[in-house]
Amino acid sequence: MLGEKWTMLIVRDAAAGKTRFSDFTDSLGVSTDVLTDRLATLVSAGVLERRSYRSDGSRMRFSYHLTETGVELNTVLAALTAWGDKHRPTEAGPSTFYREVASKRPVTVTFLSEDGIILEPAQVEVAPITRR
Amino acid sequence: MLGEKWTMLIVRDAAAGKTRFSDFTDSLGVSTDVLTDRLATLVSAGVLERRSYRSDGSRMRFSYHLTETGVELNTVLAALTAWGDKHRPTEAGPSTFYREVASKRPVTVTFLSEDGIILEPAQVEVAPITRR
DNA sequence: CATGCTGACTTGGGATGCCCAAGTTAGCGT
DNA sequence: ACGCTAACTTGGGCATCCCAAGTCAGCATG
Numbered sequence: 427m428l429g430e431k432w433t434m435l436i437v438r439d440a441a442a443g444k445t446r447f448s449d450f451t452d453s454l455g456v457s458t459d460v461l462t463d464r465l466a467t468l469v470s471a472g473v474l475e476r477r478s479y480r481s482d483g484s485r486m487r488f489s490y491h492l493t494e495t496g497v498e499l500n501t502v503l504a505a506l507t508a509w510g511d512k513h514r515p516t517e518a519g520p521s522t523f524y525r526e527v528a529s530k531r532p533v534t535v536t537f538l539s540e541d542g543i544i545l546e547p548a549q550v551e552v553a554p555i556t557r558r
Numbered sequence: 559m560l561g562e563k564w565t566m567l568i569v570r571d572a573a574a575g576k577t578r579f580s581d582f583t584d585s586l587g588v589s590t591d592v593l594t595d596r597l598a599t600l601v602s603a604g605v606l607e608r609r610s611y612r613s614d615g616s617r618m619r620f621s622y623h624l625t626e627t628g629v630e631l632n633t634v635l636a637a638l639t640a641w642g643d644k645h646r647p648t649e650a651g652p653s654t655f656y657r658e659v660a661s662k663r664p665v666t667v668t669f670l671s672e673d674g675i676i677l678e679p680a681q682v683e684v685a686p687i688t689r690r
Numbered sequence: 691c692a693t694g695c696t697g698a699c700t701t702g703g704g705a706t707g708c709c710c711a712a713g714t715t716a717g718c719g720t
Numbered sequence: 721a722c723g724c725t726a727a728c729t730t731g732g733g734c735a736t737c738c739c740a741a742g743t744c745a746g747c748a749t750g
Contacts, residue, residue: 505637552573
């Protein structure tokens with residue numbers, strides 16, 4: 427369900443603090459019919475939560491916020507961002523980075539072995555689970 | 559360039575040791591014209607390497623192998639797999655897991671602070687880089 | 691209470707991408 | 721010369737996406 431064209435980009439923007447329908451169209455350029463559909467599937471998958479809000483002088487609006495489930499996609503986003511920054515850099519360089527909320531210092535995404543040792547991607551493999 | 563429908567699934571299968579054109583069609587069910595195109599873009603992006611091989615009694619064939627750049631997507635794949643296993647489990651349960659090559663013991667993907675402390679996704683935020 | 695305004699959709703028509711089935715190509719063995 | 725097979729290529733149909741325009745629901749203003 428995350429594999430459709432705009433889905434992860436919407437999640438990324440949501441993680442960056444965007445909440446409103448027009449925030450997403452403005453920053454992504456996604457067409458509005460597709461955005462409506464993707465927001466609905468993300469809400470029903472429990473990644474986003476739809477809230478009503480009301481700023482004075484205007485009517486009720488909706489905003490979209492990452493749930494705890496959605497926040498857990500931060501790991502995926504940060505790993506993907508790190509890969510893109512390293513292997514497919516833009517001329518302007520990266521425009522965002524991931525940091526610790528408390529200290530504001532940058533963080534990394536890494537593999538850890540059971541005894542807490544950092545592993546490189548090449549030291550990791552995928553293996554089938556065999557049940558009897 | 560990783561965002562198209564079958565791209566990450568092909569990378570995942572390549573990480574699981576699949577190498578041949580027919581391996582990918584058999585396990586993914588991707589149509590052959592699309593597979594041809596995705597393999598070509600992955601090769602030209604430096605994620606896969608195309609090799610010729612020859613088993614006796616048959617003609618030259620091609621096989622596709624992850625490059626070092628491609629192997630570094632393991633972090634993304636493992637993070638995504640962990641999220642899916644937790645939040646969108648199938649009835650049958652997970653069919654693969656990520657493990658250390660040397661010890662065969664399972665590994666995890668986590669955020670690390672600069673002083674090597676494990677951080678939860680909720681303790682991490684994305685911030686803009688401001689250049690002067 | 692009529693009118694304008696705006697954010698969040700909804701709709702219609704065309705373009706792009708994907709699926710499926712069938713066909714093609716290039717060696718190798720017989 | 722012929723069959724065999726993995727790796728494509730091609731053509732037609734269908735699903736998804738894009739874009740522009742329209743709708744709808746309040747809130748403010750006159």
